Amino acid sequence: MYQFADLKLFLRIAETGNLSSAARDLGLLPATASASLKRIEQQLDCRLFERTTRSMRLTQQGELFRAYCSSALQALADGEAALNDSRKALHGQLRISAPADWGRNVLRRWLDDFQEEHPQLGLTLQCSDYRSDLFRDPFDLAFRYGRLDDSALIAQELAANQRILVASPAYVEQHGAPKTLDALRQHNCLLHNLNQLRTNIWRFPHAQGVTEITVSGNRVADDGGVVRAWAVDGRGIACKSELDVKDDLRAGRLVRLLPQLRGPDWPLYAIYPHRDSVSPAVRAIIAFVRERLREDGAVAV
Secondary structure (H helix, E strand, C coil), X not given: CCCHHHHHHHHHHHHHCCHHHHHHHCCCCHHHHHHHHHHHHHHHCCCCEEECCCCEEECHHHHHHHHHXXXXXXHHHHXXXXXXXXXXXXXXXEEEEECHHHHXXXXXXXXXXXXXXXXXXXXXXXXXXXXXXXXXXXXXXXXXXXXXXXXXXXXXXXXXXXXXXXXXXXXXHHHCCCCCCHHHHHCCEEEEEECCEECCEEEEEECCEEEEEECCCCCEECCHHHHHHHHHCCCCEEEEEHHHHHHHHHHCCCEEECCCCCCCXXXXXXXXXXXXXXXXXXXXXXXXXXXXXXXXXXXEC
């Protein structure tokens, strides 16, 4: 099991490129730091750094581990801060933006429970698939699907997620289930129009790259919740976030199609403008949602 101090040292070496300098910054003896790094590499069974007489540079494996290590330590720090904050009464107004479907059908219920724990806290929830500008729009926190484009924002990955193909049992009974991606061209596909872009090209990654399939259908919506409702009503096939349709799959309202295919990665993030100015309420709700995702069976990060 990794030790907290070992991971901090690894990140500091990655930042400074020098073991002795990193050890000094953390108040460690060079020999202690060297043993700590060796312990991590033995646990991972790989070299994290390329060593020269003057510097240390991350290997490819080291770069990969660094991203996860940084997220893990930040999550621990946020969890510790949230625990400290939970001992205090949260108050004021928390303004949140979330994807339309997940926000209305999942997050809304969780926020009810959160607010019962913190009755002095007011909540404003916007459910929309249009991405808010957190520097311009009056939101303290946004939950978003997909990788972050704006590096000026702070993003915490909360849960792994992917887009999957779904339809209702009634639709499958009437029209059959597609056996291949090409067969989707023969089906009525429910399209999600976002930012005036009609998303009729569905992409599926695989070991050799990405397969693109152009689909068509007689229904288009700019709201993911409407697309999901159409699918539940048997109107066609939808390509939806797995987190959006988890309850429908459990209840049998929807079935997954072509389950052998992995859909595009679509992780859920918590995003806010500045780490230094994040409020106790924002830290608390992020920790709360992360725990609810874990309890709900999502692969929480």
